[in-house]
Amino acid sequence: MGGRPLTKPRPGLEPGPPTTPSAPQKVRGQARDAVALTLAALLLATQATAQIIPTGTPAADIVLTQGIADWRIFVTCSALDYQTNWNVVDELYHDITAASAILKANNVPQEAIAAFAAAADPEALSPPPDTPFADVQELCLAHPDWSDRWLDRAFTFLERDLAKAFP
Structure with a gap:
C-alpha cells in the first residue's frame, strides 16, 4: 500500500450550510478563570468553619497554609478512589499529629495548635457535600x-x- 493515507484530509470547513453553535464558544482563559473561581469557592467554603491562628512565626504560618492547601487538593481529588483516599486521609492524620508536636515543641499557643488541627481535618478540607461534581473535577x-x-x-x-x- 506504499504507506500513503487512503484519503487526504480536507482543509477548512465541511461543505454545506453554515452551522450555528448550540453552546457558547469558549474564550481563551475562560476555563482558567472558572478553575480559579471554583478553587476560591472551595477554599472559602471551608474557611468559614476553620481558620489558622497565627503561630507567632510568619514562616511557620506560610508552611501551614501551603500544607493545608496541598492536602485539600489530595483529599478532594483522591475521593473517587477509596484506597487512595484512605491512604491520603491516613497520611494526613499522621501529618497533623507530627505538625502539632512540632508546634508544641516550639511553644506555639495551644489555641493556635487546635485551630490548625481543625483547619487541617479531612472534613474541613473536603468540599461540602452539595458541591457539584463538575466543580470538583475542575479543581x-x-x-x-x-x-x-x-x-x-x-x-x-x-x-x-x-x-x-522555626529558628
Whole structure:
C-alpha cells in the first residue's frame, strides 16, 4: 500500500450550510478563570468553619497554609478512589499529629495548635457535600499532576517542612 493515507484530509470547513453553535464558544482563559473561581469557592467554603491562628512565626504560618492547601487538593481529588483516599486521609492524620508536636515543641499557643488541627481535618478540607461534581473535577483538572506529587511527596509535607520554619 506504499504507506500513503487512503484519503487526504480536507482543509477548512465541511461543505454545506453554515452551522450555528448550540453552546457558547469558549474564550481563551475562560476555563482558567472558572478553575480559579471554583478553587476560591472551595477554599472559602471551608474557611468559614476553620481558620489558622497565627503561630507567632510568619514562616511557620506560610508552611501551614501551603500544607493545608496541598492536602485539600489530595483529599478532594483522591475521593473517587477509596484506597487512595484512605491512604491520603491516613497520611494526613499522621501529618497533623507530627505538625502539632512540632508546634508544641516550639511553644506555639495551644489555641493556635487546635485551630490548625481543625483547619487541617479531612472534613474541613473536603468540599461540602452539595458541591457539584463538575466543580470538583475542575479543581482536579487544574492540578493534573496531583497524584504524581502525592506519590513523590512533592508537596508541603508538614512533618518534613514545618520544623525548618522555626529558628
